[in-house]
Amino acid sequence: MSEGRPVILCVDDEPNALILRKLVLQKAGYEVITASSGKQALELAESRSIDLLLSDQLMPGMTGAQLAKEIRVIAPKARIVLISGVNEIPPDASVADVFLSKVEGPDALCSTVASALSGQ
Amino acid sequence: MTHEPVNILMVDDQPGKLLSYEAILTPLGENLVKANSGREALEILLKADIAIVLMDVSMPDIDGFQLADMIREHPRFQQTAIIFISAVHLSDLDRLKGYERGAVDYISVPVVPELLRAKVTIFAELYRKTQQLERLNHELEHRVAERTEELRESEGQFRSLANSIPQLAWMAHPNGDRFWYNQRWYDYTGKTFDEVKDRGWKTIHHPDHIERVEDSYASCVESGQPWEDTFPLRGTDGAYRWFLSRAVPIYDVNGKIARWFGTNTDITERKQAEEALVKSERFAAMGRLAGIIAHEINNPLEAISNAFYLLRDHPSLDEEARYFAKLAEEELKRIAHITKQTLSFYRESQQAVQVALAEVLENVIELQSRRLQVGGIILEKHLATDGVIHGYPVELKQVFLNIIGNAVQAMPNGGRLRIDLRESWGRSNGHFGVRVSVHDTGVGIQPEHAKKIFEPFFSTKDAKGTGLGLWISKGIIQKYGGTIRFRSMRRGERCATCFSVFIPTAVSAEPKEAAPVLVA
Numbered sequence: 001m002s003e004g005r006p007v008i009l010c011v012d013d014e015p016n017a018l019i020l021r022k023l024v025l026q027k028a029g030y031e032v033i034t035a036s037s038g039k040q041a042l043e044l045a046e047s048r049s050i051d052l053l054l055s056d057q058l059m060p061g062m063t064g065a066q067l068a069k070e071i072r073v074i075a076p077k078a079r080i081v082l083i084s085g086v087n088e089i090p091p092d093a094s095v096a097d098v099f100l101s102k103v104e105g106p107d108a109l110c111s112t113v114a115s116a117l118s119g120q
Numbered sequence: 121m122t123h124e125p126v127n128i129l130m131v132d133d134q135p136g137k138l139l140s141y142e143a144i145l146t147p148l149g150e151n152l153v154k155a156n157s158g159r160e161a162l163e164i165l166l167k168a169d170i171a172i173v174l175m176d177v178s179m180p181d182i183d184g185f186q187l188a189d190m191i192r193e194h195p196r197f198q199q200t201a202i203i204f205i206s207a208v209h210l211s212d213l214d215r216l217k218g219y220e221r222g223a224v225d226y227i228s229v230p231v232v233p234e235l236l237r238a239k240v241t242i243f244a245e246l247y248r249k250t251q252q253l254e255r256l257n258h259e260l261e262h263r264v265a266e267r268t269e270e271l272r273e274s275e276g277q278f279r280s281l282a283n284s285i286p287q288l289a290w291m292a293h294p295n296g297d298r299f300w301y302n303q304r305w306y307d308y309t310g311k312t313f314d315e316v317k318d319r320g321w322k323t324i325h326h327p328d329h330i331e332r333v334e335d336s337y338a339s340c341v342e343s344g345q346p347w348e349d350t351f352p353l354r355g356t357d358g359a360y361r362w363f364l365s366r367a368v369p370i371y372d373v374n375g376k377i378a379r380w381f382g383t384n385t386d387i388t389e390r391k392q393a394e395e396a397l398v399k400s401e402r403f404a405a406m407g408r409l410a411g412i413i414a415h416e417i418n419n420p421l422e423a424i425s426n427a428f429y430l431l432r433d434h435p436s437l438d439e440e441a442r443y444f445a446k447l448a449e450e451e452l453k454r455i456a457h458i459t460k461q462t463l464s465f466y467r468e469s470q471q472a473v474q475v476a477l478a479e480v481l482e483n484v485i486e487l488q489s490r491r492l493q494v495g496g497i498i499l500e501k502h503l504a505t506d507g508v509i510h511g512y513p514v515e516l517k518q519v520f521l522n523i524i525g526n527a528v529q530a531m532p533n534g535g536r537l538r539i540d541l542r543e544s545w546g547r548s549n550g551h552f553g554v555r556v557s558v559h560d561t562g563v564g565i566q567p568e569h570a571k572k573i574f575e576p577f578f579s580t581k582d583a584k585g586t587g588l589g590l591w592i593s594k595g596i597i598q599k600y601g602g603t604i605r606f607r608s609m610r611r612g613e614r615c616a617t618c619f620s621v622f623i624p625t626a627v628s629a630e631p632k633e634a635a636p637v638l639v640a
Contacts, residue, residue, distance in 0.1 A: 085422070
């Protein structure tokens with residue numbers, strides 16, 4: 001983990017959801033950078049180091065699971081959390097460390113992120 | 121006109137007279153037979169069919185009257201005409217009156233040939249006509265007998281056919297009154313003909329349907345159109361089964377309705393299967409819909425939840441605004457709870473694994489242990505097997521948490537909770553598997569709630585329940601090819617409710633009657 005505040009790369013194609021999630025995480029003390037697509041996220045991850053990828057699963061172009069696979073290569077040390085409102089866990093979601101339902105709410109989001117970062 | 125010649129017997133002791141009669145009658149073209157005495161005449165009469173006897177009254181051995189008497193006595197000769205030839209004596213005329221009723225005539229001597237020919241012709245014609253009539257009569261009788269036999273045969277064939285078909289069958293008069301039922305009809309209804317003849321069939325109809333059935337039947341009988349309807353009929357056991365019923369008019373040779381022939385086909389199983397299919401399709405569709413809706417709600421819900429989370433203690437808000445934000449956040453949690461229930465089934469593993477139900481149940485009991493203790497509920501647990509099945513632990517836990525949680529909630533004043541796990545045979549399909557039974561002595565299930573208990577959004581817990589628990593549980597168990605059933609009994613103030621979940625582990629060809637109870 002880099003010195004100072006952990007860096008979270010937050011990805012979602014929906015701008016409102018993305019901004020609000022970023023604010024919640026910032027409030028919890030993290031440094032948050034955002035991308036609105038998998039492609040943009042990969043560009044960001046290549047330009048700077050991240051500690052955790054928090055990505056929506058269902059996005060146009062590249063799904064969260066597909067993005068997670070690429071990130072594993074670029075930033076092997078980064079923890080990966082997929083977040084989704086879908087009914088079933090996608091078969092390729094096992095690439096992530098944690099799969100989180102959007103329904104769980106902000107408190108669960110913060111605690112999930114915290115425990116992922118602490119390596120549990 | 122050609123005609124069949126008839127036999128004419130001429131009797132006279134004088135051959136000369138016979139010759140003269142022959143000469144007179146030959147032109148008529150009939151068969152002429154001669155006899156020289158009464159005795160000879162009798163012999164001929166017995167051998168041949170004689171239409172007319174022409175005889176002299178005075179003959180040496182048997183005279184004409186004596187011969188006539190003998191002829192008349194015999195039934196075979198009642199149609200034989202007799203013509204006497206004689207000189208006129210008063211006594212003779214008197215005696216002739218005795219024959220008034222028969223075909224008897226009299227010719228005086230000297231014989232006038234035209235007169236004799238005329239009389240013989242009339243009698244010969246009469247004889248021929250009578251013969252013809254008799255022949256026709258005989259033929260007619262024969263044909264009637266033949267047709268009767270044919271009818272009896274076809275009626276017999278029809279009835280054995282009607283008794284062999286799997287349907288209930290019946291026949292009715294043109295006015296719709298029933299006059300015949302097949303054996304299967306009696307076997308099913310347990311009624312006698314007297315109880316159900318004419319309109320008596322109405323007694324085995326369901327009161328909810330009888331009016332419609334009567335109307336549809338009556339209107340078809342009136343219009344002569346084939347009848348079709350579907351309705352329940354009561355069997356000997358008092359239970360109703362569904363029948364598809366049809367009746368068609370049978371016409372006579374003149375195109376008039378002679379009778380109605382009807383059948384009732386038992387479609388109970390088909391109907392149940394259809395209903396089950398519709399129901400399961402509806403459930404599946406609702407499940408898909410719920411999934412889509414939940415997903416569509418979850419995305420904005422997360423954003424709103426995050427927004428209110430940020431508002432929770434935002435420095436720019438005053439006390440009142442923060443209070444509003446807090447209320448909104450609480451309400452959002454309720455929405456989240458419902459969508460979580462419907463979205464449900466979060467699987468921690470993508471592949472099904474070996475799950476021991478005994479472990480799942482222990483886990484659930486552990487979660488409920490505090491509530492059992494606080495609520496004064498005595499737990500009895502009989503886990504007779506590990507109950508290993510192939511599945512997803514989390515959703516199975518959800519099922520039993522629902523059922524056991526309901527049982528606990530049904531006993532606010534304490535009670536007895538019994539949880540059984542054993543190997544078992546499925547009641548409906550004969551499959552082998554495991555059965556979990558959860559018994560409680562709580563408030564019971566109201567009969568009016570019994571049908572709705574597995575429906576979505578049905579709850580007796582007011583705001584505390586989502587009404588989705590059992591619906592989701594049923595969906596999960598059905599996915600395993602299993603069943604979930606319940607029974608609730610009330611005796612006075614006391615109630616006992618049992619939920620039974622069967623999950624098949626293997627398909628077996630063993631008949632379920634032979635199912636051994638494998639409880640330790």
